[in-house]
Amino acid sequence: xxxxEIARQAGEGVRAVPLAGHVGFDSMPDQLVNKSVNxxxxxxxxxxxxxxxxxxxxxDTLFNTKFEGEPTQHNQPGVxxxxxxxxxxxxxxxxxxxxxxxxxxxxxxNKEDSYKSIVEFIDTQFEAYLQEELKIKRTLHSxxxxxxxxxxxxxxxxxxxxxxxxxxxMKKLDSKVNIIPIIAKSDAISKSELAKFKIKITxxxxxxxxxxxxxxxxxxxxxxxxxxMNSHLPFAVVGSTEExxxxxxxxxxxxxxxxxxxxxxxxxCDFVKLREMLIRVNMEDLREQTHTRHxxxxxxxxxxxxxxxxxxxxxxxxxxxxxxEAKRNEFMGELQKKEEEMRQMFVQRVxxxxxxxxxxxxxxxxKFDRLKKLHQDEKKKLEEKKKSLDDEVNxxxxxxxxxxxxxxxxQQAGGSTTLKRDKERKN
Amino acid sequence: xxxxxDVLTGAAExxxxxxxxxxxxxxxxxxxxxxxxxxxxxxxxxxxxxxxxxxxxxxxxxxxxNSLFLTDLYSPEYPGPxxxxxxxxxxxxxxxxxxxxxxxxxxxxxxTPGFGDAVDNSNCWQPVTDHIDSKFEDFLNAESRVxxxxxxxxxxxxxxxxxxxxxxxxxPLDIEFMKRLHEKVNIIPLIAKADTMTPEECQQFKKQIxxxxxxxxxxxxxxxxxxxxxxxxxxxxIKDRLPLAVVGSNxxxxxxxxxxxxxxxxxxxxxxxxxxxxxxxxxxxMLIRTHMQDLKDVTNNVHYENYRSRKLAAVTYNGVDNNNxxxxxxxSPLAQMEEERRExxxxxxxxxxxxxxxxxxxxxxxxxxxxxxxxxLQKRHEQMKKNLxxxxxxxxxxxxxxxxxxSTWELQQRILEQQKLELSRTMEKGKKKKxx
Numbered sequence: 001x002x003x004x005e006i007a008r009q010a011g012e013g014v015r016a017v018p019l020a021g022h023v024g025f026d027s028m029p030d031q032l033v034n035k036s037v038n039x040x041x042x043x044x045x046x047x048x049x050x051x052x053x054x055x056x057x058x059x060d061t062l063f064n065t066k067f068e069g070e071p072t073q074h075n076q077p078g079v080x081x082x083x084x085x086x087x088x089x090x091x092x093x094x095x096x097x098x099x100x101x102x103x104x105x106x107x108x109x110n111k112e113d114s115y116k117s118i119v120e121f122i123d124t125q126f127e128a129y130l131q132e133e134l135k136i137k138r139t140l141h142s143x144x145x146x147x148x149x150x151x152x153x154x155x156x157x158x159x160x161x162x163x164x165x166x167x168x169x170m171k172k173l174d175s176k177v178n179i180i181p182i183i184a185k186s187d188a189i190s191k192s193e194l195a196k197f198k199i200k201i202t203x204x205x206x207x208x209x210x211x212x213x214x215x216x217x218x219x220x221x222x223x224x225x226x227x228x229m230n231s232h233l234p235f236a237v238v239g240s241t242e243e244x245x246x247x248x249x250x251x252x253x254x255x256x257x258x259x260x261x262x263x264x265x266x267x268x269c270d271f272v273k274l275r276e277m278l279i280r281v282n283m284e285d286l287r288e289q290t291h292t293r294h295x296x297x298x299x300x301x302x303x304x305x306x307x308x309x310x311x312x313x314x315x316x317x318x319x320x321x322x323x324x325e326a327k328r329n330e331f332m333g334e335l336q337k338k339e340e341e342m343r344q345m346f347v348q349r350v351x352x353x354x355x356x357x358x359x360x361x362x363x364x365x366x367k368f369d370r371l372k373k374l375h376q377d378e379k380k381k382l383e384e385k386k387k388s389l390d391d392e393v394n395x396x397x398x399x400x401x402x403x404x405x406x407x408x409x410x411q412q413a414g415g416s417t418t419l420k421r422d423k424e425r426k427n
Numbered sequence: 428x429x430x431x432x433d434v435l436t437g438a439a440e441x442x443x444x445x446x447x448x449x450x451x452x453x454x455x456x457x458x459x460x461x462x463x464x465x466x467x468x469x470x471x472x473x474x475x476x477x478x479x480x481x482x483x484x485x486x487x488x489x490x491x492x493n494s495l496f497l498t499d500l501y502s503p504e505y506p507g508p509x510x511x512x513x514x515x516x517x518x519x520x521x522x523x524x525x526x527x528x529x530x531x532x533x534x535x536x537x538x539t540p541g542f543g544d545a546v547d548n549s550n551c552w553q554p555v556t557d558h559i560d561s562k563f564e565d566f567l568n569a570e571s572r573v574x575x576x577x578x579x580x581x582x583x584x585x586x587x588x589x590x591x592x593x594x595x596x597x598x599p600l601d602i603e604f605m606k607r608l609h610e611k612v613n614i615i616p617l618i619a620k621a622d623t624m625t626p627e628e629c630q631q632f633k634k635q636i637x638x639x640x641x642x643x644x645x646x647x648x649x650x651x652x653x654x655x656x657x658x659x660x661x662x663x664x665i666k667d668r669l670p671l672a673v674v675g676s677n678x679x680x681x682x683x684x685x686x687x688x689x690x691x692x693x694x695x696x697x698x699x700x701x702x703x704x705x706x707x708x709x710x711x712x713m714l715i716r717t718h719m720q721d722l723k724d725v726t727n728n729v730h731y732e733n734y735r736s737r738k739l740a741a742v743t744y745n746g747v748d749n750n751n752x753x754x755x756x757x758x759s760p761l762a763q764m765e766e767e768r769r770e771x772x773x774x775x776x777x778x779x780x781x782x783x784x785x786x787x788x789x790x791x792x793x794x795x796x797x798x799x800x801x802x803x804l805q806k807r808h809e810q811m812k813k814n815l816x817x818x819x820x821x822x823x824x825x826x827x828x829x830x831x832x833x834s835t836w837e838l839q840q841r842i843l844e845q846q847k848l849e850l851s852r853t854m855e856k857g858k859k860k861k862x863x
Contacts, residue, residue, distance in 0.1 A: 004473030026528030
C-alpha cells in the first residue's frame with residue numbers, strides 16, 4: 001500500500017499496529033465526502049481571450065446550459081472582467097460555478113496594459129480570502145471562495161504561433177492561476193496544420209518559461225490518463241450549442257456546406273478531452289493547487305511586504321503574539337513620529353513668522369525715526385527764521401522809536417523856533 | 428429535440444443575481460464526479476485523529492481503547508498509563524498508524540495518568556487544559572507563519588471522560604473538569620465498567636447524570652442535525668442513551684459458538700459488543716464510523732476558532748481603548764491597525780487644521796497691531812507736519828505785517844523828510860526876505 005502524506009509526515013517513531021478486526025474508520029473518506037456534498041462545491045473559471053473567440057459558447061457547451069450575456073462589441077476602451085455565478089446541480093452534487101469573462105481583451109490599439117486588469121482581478125480575490133483568513137472572528141468554513149481555480153486561455157487559430165499579447169499575458173498569469181491554454185475555433189485549422197501549431201505553441205511556451213497547468217500524475221488511479229492528456233496540450237476545441245441530427249442521434253455540432261463538425265467527436269476536436277480533464281478528473285486538483293500553491297504564494301508575498309517574518313535576526317521562530325506585538329509597536333512608533341514631525345514643523349513656521357514680523361516692525365520704526373528727524377530739522381530751521389524775523393522786527397522798532405524821538409525833538413525845536421519867530425514878529 | 432432552454436426555478440427568480448441563478452442541466456456534464464475526486468485525494472493524504480481519555484485509574488480506559496480499535500495499543504512492551512506510577516498528573520501521547528481498507532489513520536491517544544488519583548485534586552485539570560491550549564497554540568503559529576507547509580493537525584479532537592459507576596451522580600471533580608473543558612474540546616462522557624450496574628440502576632444513573640449536566644450548563648458533544656430522516660432517528664435514539672455506558676475487554680471468549688470479546692463471570696459473560704449488555708457498539712459506531720469527521724470539524728470550526736479569536740483579540744486590543752462593540756472583533760489585527768492608522772490620519776489633519784487656525788489668527792493679530800501702530804505713527808507725523816505748516820504760515824503773516832508796517836513807516840518818513848526839506852527851503856527864503 002502506498003504511503004500517505006500523513007504517514008510520511010509522522011515519520012519515524014510511529015509504530016504501525018495490526019488490527020484484530022474491522023474497526024470501521026475506513027468510512028472516514030465517505031464521512032468527509034458526505035460533508036462536502038452537503039456543503040456544496042464551488043468552482044471559478046476565468047476565460048481570457050480576444051473578443052469573438054467563442055468563450056461564451058464554449059462555456060455553454062461545457063456545462064450544457066445557456067449562460068447569460070450578450071456578445072460584446074470590439075469597441076471597448078479597456079479590459080474589464082465580468083463575472084456571473086450560477087448554481088448547478090447534477091444528481092446530488094451542487095456546484096456554485098462562477099464564470100469570469102474578459103471583456104475587450106485584445107481590442108485596443110495599445111495592449112500593453114491589457115493584462116493588468118486581469119492580474120488585478122485575480123489578486124483581489126486572493127486579497128478577499130486573505131482578509132477573511134486574518135480576521136479575528138472568521139467563518140472560513142462557510143466562506144464563498146471567489147478565487148480563480150482555472151484560467152482557460154483562448155488562443156486564436158492562426159495556425160502559426162502565439163501572439164506576443166498571448167505570451168506576455170500568460171507569463172504574467174502563470175504564477176497566479178492554473179493556466180490551461182486552448183486553441184479556440186479549431187475547426188478553422190486542418191489536422192496537419194493543427195499538429196504543427198500545437199508543437200509550435202508548446203515550444204514557444206517552454207522557451208518563454210511559461211508555466212501552464214500540468215495534470216497531476218502522482219495519484220496512481222489517474223496518473224496514466226493524465227499523462228496522456230498532458231501530451232495533447234493545448235486542446236483544440238470547438239464549441240456549439242446547436243444540435244444537428246447525425247444518424248439517429250441529435251449531437252452538438254457545427255454545420256458547414258462541406259461537412260459537420262461534431263463537438264463530442266474526438267476525431268474532430270479535443271472538446272471531450274477538455275471536459276474530461278477539467279471537470280471529471282481534475283476539478284478538485286485545480287482547486288487544491290489554487291489554494292496550496294497560488295494562494296500561498298500571494299499570501300507569502302503580501303505578508304513579507306507588510307514586514308512579517310518567520311524568524312527574528314537570531315533565527316528564532318516568532319510566535320504569532322510576538323509578531324503582532326512587534327508590528328504594533330513599530331506602527332505606534334511611526335504614528336508618534338509623524339505627530340512629532342508635524343509639531344516641529346509648526347514650531348518652525350511660528351519662529352520664522354515671528355522673525356519676519358519683528359523685521360517689519362523694526363523697519364517701520366526706523367522709517368518713522370527718520371521722519372521724526374526730518375521734522376525736527378525743519379522745526380529748527382523754522383525757529384531760526386523766526387528768530388531772524390524777530391531780530392529784524394526789533395531792529396526796525398528800535399529805528400522807528402529813535403526816529404520818532406528825533407522827530408519829536410525836532411518838532412519841539414521847530415515849534416519853539418516858530419514861537420521865537422512869532423515872538424520876534426510881534427516885537 | 429428543440430434547442431436547449433434554460434429552466435429557471437422559482438427560487439432562483441426570487442434570489443436573483445446575488446445567489447447565482449439556478450440552472451437545470453441537459454445532458455451529463457460530469458462534475459457529479461467531484462465527490463469521487465475528493466474521496467481519492469483524501470485517501471491519498473491519509474487521516475489523523477487525536478483522542479484524549481480522562482478518568483481516575485482503574486476505570487478501564489486502556490482496555491476500552493484497545494477494544495475500540497481492536498488492537499493492543501497498550502501491551503506489555505508499551506504499558507498503559509495505569510501501570511506507571513505517577514505523583515502528579517501527566518499528559519502523555521502515544522501515536523500509532525493503523526490501516527484499514529486502503530485508509531491510513533494516524534491515531535494519537537492522549538493519556539492523563541494521575542488524574543483524580545491524589546488526595547487533593549485541586550487543579551488536576553490544569554495540565555489537561557494546558558495541553559489542549561498548547562496544541563491550539565502550535566496550530567495557530569503554524570497557520571500564521573509566512574511560509575506555510577502542510578500543517579499536521581495535532582489538536583485534540585475528542586475527549587472521552589470516564590465517570591466512575593457509583594450509581595449516584597457526578598462527583599464534584601467530574602463537574603469541575605467538564606465545566607473547564609467543555610469550551611475547549613468535544614467532551615463525550617462515558618460510564619465506565621457498566622457491567623457493575625443492572626439496567627435499571629444504569630438507567631437511573633444516566634438520568635441523574637444528564638440532569639446534573641444540564642443544571643451546570645455543561646456543553647457535551649452534540650450530534651449535528653441532518654436532513655436524512657433515517658439518520659435523525661438514529662441520532663435521537665443515541666441521545667436517549669447518553670451518557671453511554673461501556674464495557675471494555677481484551678479477551679476473546681466463546682459464547683454459543685461465537686468468538687466475542689467479553690468479560691467472564693461465574694454467572695455469565697458480559698459481551699462488549701452486545702447492545703443489550705452495554706453501549707459499546709453505539710460508542711464505536713458514533714465515534715469512529717459516523718462522526719469522526721464531524722468531531723474534527725467541530726474542533727476546527729468552533730473550539731479552535733474560539734481559542735484563536737480570544738488570542739488575537741488580546742494581541743490586538745492590548746493597550747487599545749476597550750469600548751469594543753461586537754463588530755470590531757470581525758477585523759484582523761492588521762485591519763485594526765489600518766483603521767487606527769486612518770483614525771490617526773484624520774486626527775492629524777484636524778490637529779493640523781487647528782494649528783493652522785491658531786497660527787493664522789496670531790499672525791493676523793500681529794499684523795493688525797503693526798498696521799495700527801503704523802497708522803498711529805503716520806497720524807502723528809501728519810499732525811506734526813500740519814503744526815509746522817501752521818507755524819510757517821504764522822511766520823509768513825508776521826513777516827508780511829512787519830514788511831507792510833515797515834514800508835508804510837518808511838513812506839511816512841520819506842514824506843516827512845520831504846516836508847521838512849520844503850519847510851526848511853521856505854524858511855530859508857523867508858529869512859532871506861527879512862534880511863532885506
